[in-house]
Amino acid sequence: KAYITKVNGSGPFRKRILEMGFVRGEEVRSILNAPLKDPIKYEIMEYEVSLRRSEAVMVEISVLESDAHVRTDDDGMLTEEELSQNGYHPAYSHNGNNNGFHNPEKNIRVAMIGNPNAGKTSIFNLASGAHEHVGNYSGVTVNSKEGTLTHNGYTFTLTDLPGTYSLSAYTPEELFVRKHILEERPDVIINVVSASALERNLYLTTELIDLEVPVVIALNMYDELEQSGRTFDHRTFSELINTPMVPTVGKRGEGVPQLLEEVIAVYRQKEYKYVQIPYGRVPEKSIGIMMRELAETTAALWKIPLRYISIKLLEGDKEVERQIRQLPEQEKIMARRDKERTYMEKLLREDPESAFTNARYGFIAGGLKETLSEKTQFADSTKLIDTLVTHKYLGFPLFFVFLWVMFEATFRLGGYPMAAIDWMVEQLGNLVRGNMAEGPLKDLVVDGIIGGVGGVIVFLPNIVILYLFIAFMEDSGYMARAAFIMDKVMHRIGLHGKSFIPLIMGFGCNVPAIMATRTIESRSSRMITMFIVPFMSCSARLPVYILFVSAFFPSSGSLILLGLYAFGILIAALTARLFRDTLFKEDETPFVMELPPYRMPTLKSVTTHMWDRSRQYLQKMGGPILIGSIIIWFLGYFP
Structure with a gap:
């Protein structure tokens, strides 16, 4: 371990790591290296973050804590x-409309703001009854989502904003969140804070305090803080910042009714007191x-x-x-x-x-x-798992074994219900064929509509299994580790590990994968990633692959399927390198990414994510394929 004495450099990267807690006097520990020796995982402020070696050298450290405290000419506070x-007042009141935020109606517009991985979307889903994607890695929410609910006679319009570490203009998400607060002017803001990483999460809270907006803090994942043996006197801290704090457990809905009651109480206040930092x-x-x-x-x-x-x-x-x-x-x-x-x-x-x-x-x-009671050791289970999945020799084999199991299950297990659905579609066609009069309408229904829709539905089991594995990777926290171990490989093609997350998501569907690239800070890296995502074999291409693999390689289908996906990845890598050397010549993008603790995904979360994505597949593919089938039937029937 060592203590930070100074952060060198300038620009967005320096701003980001300062906001993530790399400040003078803070203790930092080096935990482990990625399998290819780069990047490195560090522990700071009770959470883990990865930095490349080329970026870590910008942070000056000392093994002596006394060296981290630099004498300045700032001799304390003003009188x-x-x-x-x-114009400074420790705490002061605003009367009336509070700069336009207060609204006397019983319709409350609430914006939900918080760090990535704080569980903001979980609370949003439980409160509003929505089914937005929840993942244990940064960048799950790439635009705002809206939901409504009624509680105690009040109608809430909830807006789930992208996860952000601060209100600076470092990423499109941060700028989007700040503009939403200043331009949309919500009545109350719910600041979702991870109770297991309070110091880092409350940095965003201090910026909201400076902005003088009505805030209610949701201390989410409070069960993790209690399980660690720590205690937090949130009532005393709440008085310190004049902001109500409510312990919640978003995944189980605990504390959400009390949170809504606090929102109503803040909304009804005619006088707000703000603390100035x-x-x-x-x-x-x-x-x-x-x-x-x-x-x-x-x-x-x-x-x-x-x-x-x-x-x-x-x-x-x-x-x-x-x-x-x-x-x-x-x-x-x-x-x-x-x-x-x-x-x-x-x-x-x-x-x-x-x-x-x-x-x-x-x-x-x-x-x-x-x-807050003294901090304890970082979650032992997370460290134990990381020693395996990010191991020098085991990291990559385990990752590729996981991918092989994913494709093997998609191909093998999906084959059984696939055959059953195929039989049912065939029987339905035979039933209609035997009960309709001969003519173009019969051929249209049997060959055009039933054949077209059946061609989509028959592959649904394969799609469901693929999304099940992707949902598990995202919700457990393993997706972030995949980006961590792949960073050096991605760096060689001009990108970084964070680009790997949209590429993996591209195996499910290219559309949300391209949307997920918005979390990449560098415009050039963002554009390159967007261009190569279509090379990832999405679920819409899986039926075509399975059709040909089953016909020509029945005995080694899963390996051939894995090879097809690998070939797409190879072409994507070559294209990325070409674009980096020609169209997007820019300095390399810094790799700063939080590595969240491992969490066991809930059955409800995984199945909801799996079904929602599968349903989107049916909706997006069913329409075009049905229309295409009818057009092909028409061209074949009428010469």
């Missing part, structure tokens, strides 16, 4: 009088100066707190800068901002971005120190 002059003497002074500067401009007319705008300007947020540059006073504002950034860097001996991030984590750590 109470100075704070008041700068104390950033220290130097940052607070610069924030106050920027607030006074903005108050004299048209930015004061925006329905956004001036304190939030000031902080984002000092942090160097590109999206806020873009909006400020559209104002007539932009030169004056940006000149003052640059002057304050220089002032902060000189006195703090670190850039403002790091200063604000450190202060947020410092505020969180201070609150948790008084309310």
Whole structure:
């Protein structure tokens, strides 16, 4: 283990790892290497994350904890009088409509926000009765989903937003979430927090506090915190941040009714009290100066707190800068901002971005120190499983064995119900043939409609089995490990391990796989992945493969089927390398990905995901194939 002293570099990558907890003074442990020695898995703030060696060297560390604390010229907090002059108040109230968020009607618009893997979509599904995909890896929700429910006389319109670590503009998802809050202006925000990784998850909460929006915190997966032997005084912490916190277990629905009651209580409040995060003497002074500067401009007319705008300007947020540059006073504002950034860097001996991030984590750590019992060892089961599935020699064989079992089950087990369905379709055709008068209508029904629909339904068992395995990989957390061990291989074709997740999803259906590429930060890597996803043999092609394999290679069908899929992967790899060398010449994409703890998928979650995807297959393929069958029948019947 070691302690972080400094994070070098600049740009989005540095911003991301700062937000994920790589801040000065934080303890970090190296856990294990991927089978090809790159990337490396680290433990920080009680969760695991993977970094490439080329990126890990940007983080300076020391084995001595004392070296991680750098002396600055920030000699504490401003006095109470100075704070008041700068517009800072530890806790203050807003009366009336709360910047447009309050609505006296009994229709509550709720936005659900949280980190990836926090269980946000599980709560959304249970509360709204929807069946959105739940997965144990980042990037499951790639756009917003909406659902409605009625509780205690109130109608809730729930919006499930993409998982995000912060409200910066680092990824399309983060920008989308921030725009939704500021433009759609939900009445209440449910901030879903993983109770097993509080320090990291509450970083997003501090940004919501700066944004001054009505928030209710769902302490999800609270059972995991209790099973670890830890205790959390959430009532005391709730008082510290003036925000209600409700323990929940999303997968079982525990605490969801109480969560909805808290949402109603917050919604009905006519006066909201917000806590302001104390950033220290130097940052607070610069924030106050920027607030006074903005108050004299048209930015004061925006329905956004001036304190939030000031902080984002000092942090160097590109999206806020873009909006400020559209104002007539932009030169004056940006000149003052640059002057304050220089002032902060000189006195703090670190850039403002790091200063604000450190202060947020410092505020969180201070609150948790008084309310959360000492941390225990990371889940032993996760470490034990990872020593096998990411082992130097066993990692790849186990992965390919899993793929072989998946295709073997798809081909062999799917063959039995496939034969039964084929027989039933044939009997239905014979029944209709024997009871209808001769003519074009009979031929249309038997050969066109029954033959066309039967050609889709007969392969449904194979599709169901394929989706069953993919759902298990996603929900258990193994999908993230597959990306981890495949990173170096993907790196050689100009991509990274995170691109591997959409490619695996492409085996089920290319459409959601292409949508999943939105979680890839680099535009060039995102575009390349989108272009090569169609080379992944999706479920729609599986019936064609099975037809030919059964006809020509009946004794070695599963191996031939695996070979067809492997050939598609090979072509995809060659295409990706070609595109990286020609059309998308850009610096390599950093590989920063959370490795969630393994969780046993629930039968309901896996079967729901399996059936929903299979139903989509029938809907998407049934229509075109039916129409195509009728057209082919028409061309064959009428010469």
